[in-house]
Amino acid sequence: MIELINNILQFLVALLATIGAGVLFYKSRKQIYLLLTWFYGAYALGALYWTLHFILFQYTPQIFYVSEIAWIASSMFLLTIEHTLPSSEERKFRHWGVWLVPVFCVPQLILYLYIGDILFNLLISGVTMAIAWYSVRGLMYARQQQGKAKDMQFFHLAVIVYIVLLYLLWTSSCFWISDTYTNPYFWIDFMLTASLFIILPAAKKAVST
Amino acid sequence: MTYMENVFVCIVGPLLLTTLYMGRKYYSTFAFCVTGMGVCLLSAYINTFFAKLYGADLISATTQISPVIEEVMKLLPIIFYLLVFEPKPEKITRAVLIVAAAFATFENICYLIENGASQISFILIRGFGTGAMHIVCGAIASYGLVYVWKHSWLKIAGTFGLLGAAINFHAIYNLLIAHGGISQYIAYSLPIFSLLVGTIIYRLYKPKYL
Numbered sequence: 001m002i003e004l005i006n007n008i009l010q011f012l013v014a015l016l017a018t019i020g021a022g023v024l025f026y027k028s029r030k031q032i033y034l035l036l037t038w039f040y041g042a043y044a045l046g047a048l049y050w051t052l053h054f055i056l057f058q059y060t061p062q063i064f065y066v067s068e069i070a071w072i073a074s075s076m077f078l079l080t081i082e083h084t085l086p087s088s089e090e091r092k093f094r095h096w097g098v099w100l101v102p103v104f105c106v107p108q109l110i111l112y113l114y115i116g117d118i119l120f121n122l123l124i125s126g127v128t129m130a131i132a133w134y135s136v137r138g139l140m141y142a143r144q145q146q147g148k149a150k151d152m153q154f155f156h157l158a159v160i161v162y163i164v165l166l167y168l169l170w171t172s173s174c175f176w177i178s179d180t181y182t183n184p185y186f187w188i189d190f191m192l193t194a195s196l197f198i199i200l201p202a203a204k205k206a207v208s209t
Numbered sequence: 210m211t212y213m214e215n216v217f218v219c220i221v222g223p224l225l226l227t228t229l230y231m232g233r234k235y236y237s238t239f240a241f242c243v244t245g246m247g248v249c250l251l252s253a254y255i256n257t258f259f260a261k262l263y264g265a266d267l268i269s270a271t272t273q274i275s276p277v278i279e280e281v282m283k284l285l286p287i288i289f290y291l292l293v294f295e296p297k298p299e300k301i302t303r304a305v306l307i308v309a310a311a312f313a314t315f316e317n318i319c320y321l322i323e324n325g326a327s328q329i330s331f332i333l334i335r336g337f338g339t340g341a342m343h344i345v346c347g348a349i350a351s352y353g354l355v356y357v358w359k360h361s362w363l364k365i366a367g368t369f370g371l372l373g374a375a376i377n378f379h380a381i382y383n384l385l386i387a388h389g390g391i392s393q394y395i396a397y398s399l400p401i402f403s404l405l406v407g408t409i410i411y412r413l414y415k416p417k418y419l
Contacts, residue, residue: 069372
């Protein structure tokens with residue numbers, strides 16, 4: 001039951017965020033909102049298929065990549081935001097903190113490759129690591145800025161929280177306890193849903209500079 | 210058992226002969242038509258291969274494997290066309306829609322050979338349900354690609370995103386059909402409803418965003 005609530009909630013939040021980002025794009029015509037609309041839209045579509053499969057057949061898809069492709073696409077839109085948003089000065093910026101990303105992600109990736117599917121895990125982990133790399137660099141850079149330019153840190157921070165929770169979620173799924181609320185997987189997933197939504201207001205604050 | 214390759218030769222033969230007499234202007238149209246049918250044939254082989262590889266039952270193959278394979282196969286010739294010929298936007302739309310329509314037509318022909326064509330109500334559902342679903346997926350890809358390929362920063366993520374959207378739409382359609390009951394009636398109406406909504410949105414916002 002908790003899995004169903006979790007899936008439906010995640011789909012609804014992603015759908016709501018898609019509409020919100022779409023409205024912001026309609027009003028401002030800013031590139032970041034278009035990419036966010038697609039980021040949320042792809043995520044929502046993957047969640048819809050996953051949820052429908054669970055509702056109709058009482059189990060989640062096990063054989064092939066349908067939702068996974070939507071989620072990789074969603075991550076690629078987030079990567080595009082992180083890649084196109086920085087100024088040329090920020091692109092040249094170097095900070096040792098970015099090396100925390102492989103330190104955090106690579107051991108977990110090895111676990112996923114050992115337990116799960118090689119192709120999907122390599123793809124999704126590669127894309128999310130690149131997002132995390134850019135967002136940590138962006139965060140460090142924004143914190144050194146003055147005035148409104150510093151607001152960019154909220155967006156990067158929101159993205160980092162989302163990526164960290166994503167990795168925690170995948171790792172917790174490797175040690176499945178039960179289908180009840182005692183399983184930390186579901187609580188991490190609830191937090192992930194919240195962090196997913198928070199990216200939108202954080203982006204709004206960042207681009208209002 | 211349906212001998213799809215024989216059906217393919219039978220349908221493509223007259224098309225190829227006609228192409229010779231239609232002139233250069235129509236070469237691309239016929240080429241996309243034959244390509245659409247060809248990728249449908251190849252998709253059937255690859256679907257079977259993956260279904261065997263994963264030991265998938267009919268429902269899993271229909272709801273998880275075939276949407277991915279079919280949408281990837283439909284997109285591959287278009288990506289080749291975009292990369293090699295760098296066509297104008299209106300040509301992209303035409304190419305994707307012809308490939309999608311030819312794919313749906315060939316799939317319907319094979320389906321009718323296997324299941325018979327005696328029930329008109331069932332054929333109408335097949336034609337305007339599954340056929341329209343392929344057109345919707347084609348429309349998602351075509352209108353999306355026209356926008357996405359105009360922006361260099363969006364090409365890779367955008368193309369992958371459109372592929373994801375088409376795959377998920379196709380998979381949700383197949384999922385609802387496979388479940389049966391009231392779900393399948395929702396599925397049958399989904400493509401037509403989506404086409405209507407898409408057309409309205411396109412007419413309202415085309416001047417601004419495309």
